[in-house]
Amino acid sequence: MTQATPPGWYPDPGQTSDAPATERWWDGRTWTDQTRPVGSAAPWGPPAYPAAGPYPASPQSRPRRGLRTAIAVAAAIAVLAGIGGGVYALTKDDGGSANSQGPTKPNGPGDGQGGPGGRSPAPDRSGQPRTEDGYATDGLSGISLPVPDGWTGRSMQAGASVSTKDTYKCPGDTSQNCQRGGAYSAPALVQGLKATTAEAAAKEDISKNAKESYGEGYGTITSHTELASKAVTVAGEKGYLVRWKVVTSKGDDGYVESLVFPSPVVPKSLVVVRFGIDVSSRAPELSVIDTITEGIKAAPGAGGNGRTV
Numbered sequence: 001m002t003q004a005t006p007p008g009w010y011p012d013p014g015q016t017s018d019a020p021a022t023e024r025w026w027d028g029r030t031w032t033d034q035t036r037p038v039g040s041a042a043p044w045g046p047p048a049y050p051a052a053g054p055y056p057a058s059p060q061s062r063p064r065r066g067l068r069t070a071i072a073v074a075a076a077i078a079v080l081a082g083i084g085g086g087v088y089a090l091t092k093d094d095g096g097s098a099n100s101q102g103p104t105k106p107n108g109p110g111d112g113q114g115g116p117g118g119r120s121p122a123p124d125r126s127g128q129p130r131t132e133d134g135y136a137t138d139g140l141s142g143i144s145l146p147v148p149d150g151w152t153g154r155s156m157q158a159g160a161s162v163s164t165k166d167t168y169k170c171p172g173d174t175s176q177n178c179q180r181g182g183a184y185s186a187p188a189l190v191q192g193l194k195a196t197t198a199e200a201a202a203k204e205d206i207s208k209n210a211k212e213s214y215g216e217g218y219g220t221i222t223s224h225t226e227l228a229s230k231a232v233t234v235a236g237e238k239g240y241l242v243r244w245k246v247v248t249s250k251g252d253d254g255y256v257e258s259l260v261f262p263s264p265v266v267p268k269s270l271v272v273v274r275f276g277i278d279v280s281s282r283a284p285e286l287s288v289i290d291t292i293t294e295g296i297k298a299a300p301g302a303g304g305n306g307r308t309v
Contacts, residue, residue, distance in 0.1 A: 006156055009036065136160040137299045138185045142265030143235055145185060145273070146295030148288055159186045162292065164284060170217030171251030178217050178251075180283040181276065183292055188260060188270035198260040199231070199240040201270050205258040206242040213256050213276035219249030227255070234261040235297050243289070245279065253279040257289055264298035 012024040012035055021038040024031055135144035136153030138160035145160050147153035153162045163182030170178040188201050191208070195201035215221045228243040239261025247253050257275040262268070273296070275289045 006154065006159060006161070008156075011038075132300050135297075136162050138271070139299065141185055141187055141263045141269070141271040142299050143185060143263070143271060144297055144299045145183060146292055148284070148291060151181075158190070159184060161185075172217050172219040172249070176217055180278050180280065181288065183273055183275045183289075185271055185273045187263070188272050191272050193270070193272065196270075197240075198238065198262065198270060201272065202240045202242045202258045202260040203229070205260065205272055205274070206244055206256065209258045209274045209276070210244055210246050210256045213274070214246050214248050214254045218251045218254070221246045222249055223247045228257075232259070232261075232293065234259065234293060235264050237261040237264060237267075241293070252283070255279060255286055255289070259293060 007028040008026055009023040010026050012022045022035045023038055025034040026032075132144065134147055135155075136147055137144045137155040138158070139156065140158040141160075143160070145153065145162050147162050150165065151162050152165050154160065161182065161184035164180040167177040167179050170176040188195070188205075191205060193201045193204050195204045210221055210224060224244045224246045226242070227245055228241060230241060232239050232241050239259060241257055241259040243255065243257040245253065245255055255275070255277045259273040259275070260270050263271050273293075275292070277283055277286060277289065
């Protein structure tokens with residue numbers, strides 16, 4: 001699956017040695033022209049308006065076949081904040097401990113893998129989600145994803161991701177790196193879903209998930225088989241999942257799943273968790289999807305019911 005570097009403030013790739021250190025906003029696909037001084041007291045979230053600049057749009061490692069977090073953070077926060085009930089991501093960080101598995105550093109020039117380089121946003125900045133050992137926290141959705149043994153996790157203000165640590169050249173695009181398995185969360189609103197129920201949203205999202213996870217770094221998807229379509233309870237909320245096995249034109253085939261359920265902190269907002277696992281002896285067992293699903297819970301301090309599946 002393809003690994004995209006999440007939107008965020010990262011060390012400015014256009015920085016000159018004699019200028020004060022600055023950070024530049026990476027929108028998930030390219031560098032913008034928005035900068036700020038390193039150590040700025042401003043929130044971690046995106047600039048007021050993104051604008052493409054003449055900076056290198058560095059190639060990104062692809063999440064397992066495309067678990068792409070193209071997260072429109074500003075729009076999502078604005079809409080969700082108006083829904084009512086309080087949004088966990090909008091509260092100030094109270095010094096919770098960082099995830100022992102992460103947050104991980106995005107691939108970048110410092111890693112020799114492309115994408116925005118440098119460190120992750122400091123966890124003690126305003127707007128950062130509280131985290132706990134062994135979990136990756138999605139502050140906006142108010143959930144935490146368990147990080148399986150041997151995997152890495154990333155907690156973000158809007159979204160969370162877990163993935164295998166090993167990467168390989170994507171068979172359909174060797175300029176990109178792919179991973180054996182992974183999952184990430186984001187509000188359904190951010191994913192552009194129009195459905196208003198968990199079942200309808202999961203059925204709407206699965207084809208998008210398949211395309212982004214296995215339809216870009218693996219040539220094309222030639223066919224798919226539906227393996228499951230059923231109701232499930234996640235973090236105490238009634239949700240729905242759809243799982244496919246997809247056949248690709250290049251490289252390994254894959255399993256993809258779209259899991260949708262109401263946010264524990266904003267019930268009117270649906271959360272989407274996308275999974276992707278290679279069909280390969282070198283990839284994790286398919287059962288890891290169920291293991292992660294069963295471990296999803298309300299994030300610490302999110303105000304949800306705190307129940308797992």
